[in-house]
Amino acid sequence: MKPRSLVPKKVFFTSGVGVADDPLLSFEYALRDAKIEKFNLVPVSSIAPPNIKIIDIDEGLKYLKAGQIVFCVLARFTSNEKDKEIFSSIGVALPKDKKYNGYFTEYHGYYTGKEEGYAKNMAKNMLRSMYNIEISREFEIFKKAIVRDYTTVVSAAVFIL
Numbered sequence: 001m002k003p004r005s006l007v008p009k010k011v012f013f014t015s016g017v018g019v020a021d022d023p024l025l026s027f028e029y030a031l032r033d034a035k036i037e038k039f040n041l042v043p044v045s046s047i048a049p050p051n052i053k054i055i056d057i058d059e060g061l062k063y064l065k066a067g068q069i070v071f072c073v074l075a076r077f078t079s080n081e082k083d084k085e086i087f088s089s090i091g092v093a094l095p096k097d098k099k100y101n102g103y104f105t106e107y108h109g110y111y112t113g114k115e116e117g118y119a120k121n122m123a124k125n126m127l128r129s130m131y132n133i134e135i136s137r138e139f140e141i142f143k144k145a146i147v148r149d150y151t152t153v154v155s156a157a158v159f160i161l
Contacts, residue, residue, distance in 0.1 A: 008159035012060030015143035048102035075106035091119030
């Protein structure tokens with residue numbers, strides 16, 4: 001029997017915010033807001049497989065079952081510093097030539113107004129420095145929130161095998 005490949009075929013992107021009086025609960029609520037709380041998330045590094053197909057979250061969720069082990073690139077940040085602003089983001093850079101892999105980058109922390117676009121630029125830089133090839137698609141998902149109690153922001157690229 002041929003072993004199952006763990007190379008993802010599809011990916012969707014999501015983000016969420018959670019607020020609670022406990023850091024773990026705020027993380028759970030952020031996952032719920034992002035609609036990925038029912039899965040056993042396994043964070044992986046940032047390689048976008050060749051020929052990865054980007055799908056929307058509603059289509060992606062149809063492939064997953066509660067309790068399933070799901071690989072993702074995950075950016076998360078939790079704080080209880082009231083009135084501070086926090087963020088999480090995933091940057092994406094995919095090559096025009098589909099035989100090459102692309103990059104996802106995760107970035108998170110305290111928001112100062114300079115963070116939007118950083119993850120996307122890092123993904124582009126990684127792809128260009130690795131292959132020096134033309135980029136067909138680049139974007140970033142970005143989530144920010146003002147801290148109340150414990151606040152968590154998450155952004156994720158969720159893989160479908």
